[in-house]
Amino acid sequence: MRRYQRSHEPVVWSLFGAGGMVAAFLLPVLILFSGVLMPLGVVDSTALSFDRARGFAGHWLGGLLVFSVISLSTWHAMHRIFHSLNDLKIGARRLRFMICYGCAACITLGAGVLVLTLQ
Amino acid sequence: MAETIGIDIVRYRPEKDGEPWLQHFEVPYEPDMSVLDALLYIKDELDGTLAFRWSCRMAICGSCGCMVNGIPKLGCKTFLRDYYPQRVQLEALEHFPIERDLIAGIDDFVVKLEEIKPYIIRSDERPVAEGPFTQTPTEVDRFKQFSLCINCGLCYSACPQYGLNNEFMGPAALALLHRYNNDSRDQGRKLRQPIVNAEEGVWSCTFVGYCSTVCPQAVDPAAAINQQKVLSLVDYAVHAGGLGDSQDEPS
Amino acid sequence: MSAGKPYHREVTRTWWLRNPFFVRYMVREASSLFVLGYSLVLLRALWALSEGPATYAAFLAALGSPWAIALHTLALLMVGYHAVTFLAMAPQTMRLEWRGRKVANTTIVAVEYAALVAVCGIVAAAFGVL
Numbered sequence: 001m002r003r004y005q006r007s008h009e010p011v012v013w014s015l016f017g018a019g020g021m022v023a024a025f026l027l028p029v030l031i032l033f034s035g036v037l038m039p040l041g042v043v044d045s046t047a048l049s050f051d052r053a054r055g056f057a058g059h060w061l062g063g064l065l066v067f068s069v070i071s072l073s074t075w076h077a078m079h080r081i082f083h084s085l086n087d088l089k090i091g092a093r094r095l096r097f098m099i100c101y102g103c104a105a106c107i108t109l110g111a112g113v114l115v116l117t118l119q
Numbered sequence: 120m121a122e123t124i125g126i127d128i129v130r131y132r133p134e135k136d137g138e139p140w141l142q143h144f145e146v147p148y149e150p151d152m153s154v155l156d157a158l159l160y161i162k163d164e165l166d167g168t169l170a171f172r173w174s175c176r177m178a179i180c181g182s183c184g185c186m187v188n189g190i191p192k193l194g195c196k197t198f199l200r201d202y203y204p205q206r207v208q209l210e211a212l213e214h215f216p217i218e219r220d221l222i223a224g225i226d227d228f229v230v231k232l233e234e235i236k237p238y239i240i241r242s243d244e245r246p247v248a249e250g251p252f253t254q255t256p257t258e259v260d261r262f263k264q265f266s267l268c269i270n271c272g273l274c275y276s277a278c279p280q281y282g283l284n285n286e287f288m289g290p291a292a293l294a295l296l297h298r299y300n301n302d303s304r305d306q307g308r309k310l311r312q313p314i315v316n317a318e319e320g321v322w323s324c325t326f327v328g329y330c331s332t333v334c335p336q337a338v339d340p341a342a343a344i345n346q347q348k349v350l351s352l353v354d355y356a357v358h359a360g361g362l363g364d365s366q367d368e369p370s
Numbered sequence: 371m372s373a374g375k376p377y378h379r380e381v382t383r384t385w386w387l388r389n390p391f392f393v394r395y396m397v398r399e400a401s402s403l404f405v406l407g408y409s410l411v412l413l414r415a416l417w418a419l420s421e422g423p424a425t426y427a428a429f430l431a432a433l434g435s436p437w438a439i440a441l442h443t444l445a446l447l448m449v450g451y452h453a454v455t456f457l458a459m460a461p462q463t464m465r466l467e468w469r470g471r472k473v474a475n476t477t478i479v480a481v482e483y484a485a486l487v488a489v490c491g492i493v494a495a496a497f498g499v500l
Contacts, residue, residue: 004317006364010355013322013348023405024453029490031408031449033497035442039434047497048430050423057419066416070409077406083325084399087279089383107413114416133375189388216376224376257470279392282381326459327395342462349463 012079012101019076022069030069054118063115070111071104078104124148124199125206126157128169131217139217141208142166148203155183155194157207158221171221178335181271185221186210191276191333213276214285227285228272231292235314237299240307258303265298265343267336274330274340280323287323288314290330290340297343300350312354321347401452404445457482 038045056062082100123145131139144165146157155173162169174180176195183194188208215223274290275281281289300308314320324344331341358364386392418429461478
């Protein structure tokens with residue numbers, strides 16, 4: 001049997017899967033409230049007040065949740081974007097890899113730092 | 120005046136043509152005719168040089184696959200009544216080279232099927248005196264669906280990833296691998312695992328899912344591949360991302 | 371076994387435009403752009419939160435602009451499409467058994483949607499709606 005090389009894709013794929021679950025379950029309702037109903041005034045926006053939001057993100061559990069939603073959703077999106085660029089026959093695989101997953105890493109880092117400063 | 124249907128066929132004769140070209144036919148139409156029936160009429164009555172594969176004419180041999188208006192189908196299982204009075208365009212299965220007319224060169228497909236070790240592998244041989252293997256209905260159910268593949272190749276034409284990169288093992292080969300790994304009589308998972316774990320194994324798949332849509336036997340290769348992704352992830356973790364891999368070639 | 375000169379057909383960049391199934395696949399993949407977009411909005415919210423009440427108030431005000439609402443409405447549709455397609459595909463990645471039989475994909479999807487409704491209820495409660 002010819003030699004096959006083990007791919008490291010499982011690492012990003014698990015992040016993709018977790019991110020997909022998070023995005024599927026949480027993002028629609030979050031966008032509905034924070035992006036549509038509250039700005040339109042249909043729903044009262046005291047839940048998003050500075051004190052409440054600060055308290056939520058400042059609690060270790062709330063902060064972890066916010067960090068997870070941002071980070072995992074980003075890994076999910078970047079994994080899909082990386083592969084979609086391949087589907088569109090946009091080459092330069094190494095460069096694409098660095099840009100896509102590099103962005104995900106930076107956003108993860110940024111979210112992590114911000115959450116930690118709020119604790 | 121009998122009804123006719125327009126059949127356009129992408130012809131290619133390697134000894135004559137530099138490129139494929141479109142030939143137009145008008146075939147007498149009956150509502151019960153299949154694409155294969157139309158091809159047989161054309162070969163018998165209109166142009167004897169037309170080349171195409173066929174055998175059982177009942178969707179079990181897997182020979183007559185071709186592109187019908189851009190969609191991979193079995194000629195014997197595709198009916199003109201679903202297109203009439205529109206014209207029907209036939210072309211050799213996509214993502215394979217054209218040998219002649221509607222005959223696709225499926226050598227790569229066959230090589231890949233053989234590569235995944237499509238047979239029961241035992242690490243401890245069961246002596247004949249012990250009698251046959253027994254399986255519960257549940258054990259059979261775990262692999263049966265994936266054993267229904269008729270090797271027609273439609274899924275390779277359906278798969279954009281195989282079209283973009285034919286290093287990819289492809290839906291049928293990986294579904295067959297899944298069939299053997301899931302067979303309780305088989306002990307060969309470890310030998311097949313390096314293929315699964317490779318980029319050209321399951322990791323080229325982006326779960327387009329069109330393979331399962333076109334499969335005439337409802338094998339659901341997309342499910343097979345994506346279940347193998349989970350198993351490959353577990354294998355990755357267990358072997359610490361490759362640090363736990365032995366450097367020996369599996370036999 | 372080749373008859374001499376097999377003809378190789380090239381796959382062009384626009385392969386996906388020729389079949390509605392592939393167009394839906396590309397839309398599905400493109401929905402991840404909106405997942406990314408909202409993650410960036412959340413990141414901006416975190417950042418505004420860490421800068422203080424004034425910056426945070428400005429951020430909330432920006433969310434109220436017509437452009438922002440329009441974009442979020444589009445994002446809601448796309449992220450909704452992402453969720454529907456993701457939940458539809460999830461059962462194919464697993465084989466669950468119940469009393470010796472495979473659990474049907476439709477059953478798994480039903481459980482997923484039940485969980486989705488529950489999660490939406492919790493979030494709605496957190497936003498003071500329920």
